[in-house]
Amino acid sequence: MDRWTRPKRFDRNLIVIGGGSAGLVTAYVAAAAQAKVTLVEAGEMGGDCLNTGCVPSKALIRAAKAAAEMRGAARFGIVPVEPVVDFRAVMARVRAVIDEIAPHDSVERYEGLGVEVIRGRARLVDPWTVDVDGRRLTARAIVLATGAEPVRPDLAGVEVFTSETVWDALAAREKPPERMVILGGGPIGCELAQALRRLGAGVVLVEAGPRLLPREDAEVSDLALRVLEAEGVTVRLGVMAGAVGGALVLSDGARLEADLVLAAIGRRARVKGFGLEELGIRADRVIETDGYLRTRFPHILVAGDAAGPFQLTHAGAHQGWFAAMNGLFGDVWKTKADYRVMPAVTYMDPEIARVGLSEAEARAQGRVFEVTRYGLDDLDRAIADGAARGFVKVISGKGGRILGVTVAGAHAGELIAEWALAMKAGLRLGQVLGTVHAYPTMAESAKYAAGIWRRAHLDPRLLALLRRFQDWRRG
Numbered sequence: 001m002d003r004w005t006r007p008k009r010f011d012r013n014l015i016v017i018g019g020g021s022a023g024l025v026t027a028y029v030a031a032a033a034q035a036k037v038t039l040v041e042a043g044e045m046g047g048d049c050l051n052t053g054c055v056p057s058k059a060l061i062r063a064a065k066a067a068a069e070m071r072g073a074a075r076f077g078i079v080p081v082e083p084v085v086d087f088r089a090v091m092a093r094v095r096a097v098i099d100e101i102a103p104h105d106s107v108e109r110y111e112g113l114g115v116e117v118i119r120g121r122a123r124l125v126d127p128w129t130v131d132v133d134g135r136r137l138t139a140r141a142i143v144l145a146t147g148a149e150p151v152r153p154d155l156a157g158v159e160v161f162t163s164e165t166v167w168d169a170l171a172a173r174e175k176p177p178e179r180m181v182i183l184g185g186g187p188i189g190c191e192l193a194q195a196l197r198r199l200g201a202g203v204v205l206v207e208a209g210p211r212l213l214p215r216e217d218a219e220v221s222d223l224a225l226r227v228l229e230a231e232g233v234t235v236r237l238g239v240m241a242g243a244v245g246g247a248l249v250l251s252d253g254a255r256l257e258a259d260l261v262l263a264a265i266g267r268r269a270r271v272k273g274f275g276l277e278e279l280g281i282r283a284d285r286v287i288e289t290d291g292y293l294r295t296r297f298p299h300i301l302v303a304g305d306a307a308g309p310f311q312l313t314h315a316g317a318h319q320g321w322f323a324a325m326n327g328l329f330g331d332v333w334k335t336k337a338d339y340r341v342m343p344a345v346t347y348m349d350p351e352i353a354r355v356g357l358s359e360a361e362a363r364a365q366g367r368v369f370e371v372t373r374y375g376l377d378d379l380d381r382a383i384a385d386g387a388a389r390g391f392v393k394v395i396s397g398k399g400g401r402i403l404g405v406t407v408a409g410a411h412a413g414e415l416i417a418e419w420a421l422a423m424k425a426g427l428r429l430g431q432v433l434g435t436v437h438a439y440p441t442m443a444e445s446a447k448y449a450a451g452i453w454r455r456a457h458l459d460p461r462l463l464a465l466l467r468r469f470q471d472w473r474r475g
């Protein structure tokens with residue numbers, strides 16, 4: 001720190017580098033706190049989520065669902081049809097959805113909220129000064145919200161696309177690829193494998209580890225595998241892809257012909273080329289921070305994918321509040337980023353959603369816990385909807401304290417919100433059970449899961465006593 005002299009005055013309270021979900025929220029929160037804040041974005045406003053991540057993937061998934069419903073209509077007594085997929089029109093809609101959402105993240109919107117937005121590449125010159133294409137700005141605090149980029153596999157001679165480039169490659173095609181290889185069975189790989197398969201692509205999904213979605217419990221991975229295979233995705237587990245003479249060859253010797261190779265093998269923080277090394281700010285897969293999101297300089301903070309560990313849009317937005325507050329007020333008052341209740345959803349069909357601990361995580365942490373399962377094949381609404389597959393799995397502690405919930409099933413991404421609220425509010429399973437849920441809804445699954453937990457905790461002595469009492473009352 002002694003190498004640099006702190007300016008006596010600053011022209012801004014806060015500079016935010018990066019206009020993705022994390023940077024946008026950071027800037028907005030700072031402006032709401034009446035700070036003079038400047039947001040610098042080198043590429044597209046909205047970052048990864050809007051332009052190459054959540055939004056295009058969810059739009060594609062919706063089109064794929066329409067195709068799957070047409071194929072699967074027989075179970076409703078409707079003659080099924082093989083959909084004619086106009087792939088150009090599908091990709092045009094994906095683009096149109098991005099364009100329709102773009103105003104939410106636009107320069108105009110944020111300027112209206114009191115944020116100064118500068119389009120250009122930012123570089124840290126010293127711990128308080130940012131250079132944007134030759135223009136120097138100073139600020140009391142700086143938030144790095146520079147996001148993450150896809151990890152690229154070492155496949156010499158093979159053209160490999162990533163989530164950053166695959167959308168243009170798909171949009172340029174008349175038809176979905178007949179032979180698509182997707183590397184990586186995480187959320188991106190699983191979501192896109194199913195969606196593109198449903199739209200008519202031939203898909204081989206290659207996962208180096210022994211199961212898909214390795215962050216989830218094994219039964220979730222099994223469900224994802226069964227679903228993908230049933231829909232015609234070829235899943236290869238436990239193999240690595242390599243390149244031999246420009247062709248894709250798996251570690252078991254299988255040679256894969258591919259029209260399009262997509263790597264979805266993880267994402268790492270963007271850390272190069274904007275002055276971090278020169279300031280000695282350490283970074284590997286993410287930029288190193290403390291619990292307050294501060295780097296080794298307490299006034300330089302990080303939010304979003306660049307900070308990790310979640311790499312989710314709403315996690316970045318959540319961190320944005322802490323980064324803005326700790327950046328603006330950290331010298332007098334600071335607060336640790338709170339991750340206890342962080343939902344995550346993989347938008348396969350059925351959706352897979354979790355908040356809090358998985359069973360494996362509870363075990364790894366040495367927690368005393370119990371597992372309650374409720375099968376959605378029992379739920380009236382799920383049966384009526386032809387969606388009677390999946391489960392709710394609750395990890396609970398003493399007295400029904402909710403430690404974590406996984407929901408795998410139709411609308412799981414919506415259902416997890418109730419569990420997130422329950423956890424945030426410190427509600428126990430008994431209170432979920434005591435809440436009236438409308439009939440017939442998928443949300444009733446929460447009440448039924450809580451009911452199973454309750455039944456497992458009934459006191460047999462009290463039941464015996466009650467039985468005797470009722471017998472006595474009959475005379």
Ligand SMILES: Cc1cc2nc3c(=O)[nH]c(=O)nc-3n(C[C@H](O)[C@H](O)[C@H](O)COP(=O)(O)OP(=O)(O)OC[C@H]3O[C@@H](n4cnc5c(N)ncnc54)[C@H](O)[C@@H]3O)c2cc1C
Binds near residue numbers: 021052274
């Ligand atoms: C295919 C796919 C699907 C996804 N689906 C979901 C989902 O359904 N739900 C979910 O929660 N998450 C999802 N994600 C993850 C989500 O997109 C990211 O977690 C989120 O976008 C990260 O936001 P961020 O603000 O941290 O970074 P980014 O959105 O990457 O924003 C960083 C911004 O910083 C800019 N920048 C970088 N360096 C500089 C510099 N030196 N100067 C100026 N600007 C700079 C970049 O141009 C970029 O716009 C998905 C990701 C992918 C790839």
Ligand SMILES: NC(=O)c1ccc[n+]([C@@H]2O[C@H](COP(=O)([O-])OP(=O)(O)OC[C@H]3O[C@@H](n4cnc5c(N)ncnc54)[C@H](O)[C@@H]3O)[C@@H](O)[C@H]2O)c1
Binds near residue numbers: 185209264310344
């Ligand atoms: N619905 C969502 O919330 C959503 C959707 C997409 C992405 N994301 C976020 O984006 C991030 C990145 O997603 P992702 O799916 O790219 O990464 P990931 O890290 O979640 O999964 C990558 C997978 O690739 C495997 N892998 C690694 N190297 C490999 C190789 N050489 N060959 C084959 N497999 C290999 C890993 O074992 C892992 O299963 C995630 O952290 C996730 O949080 C979220």
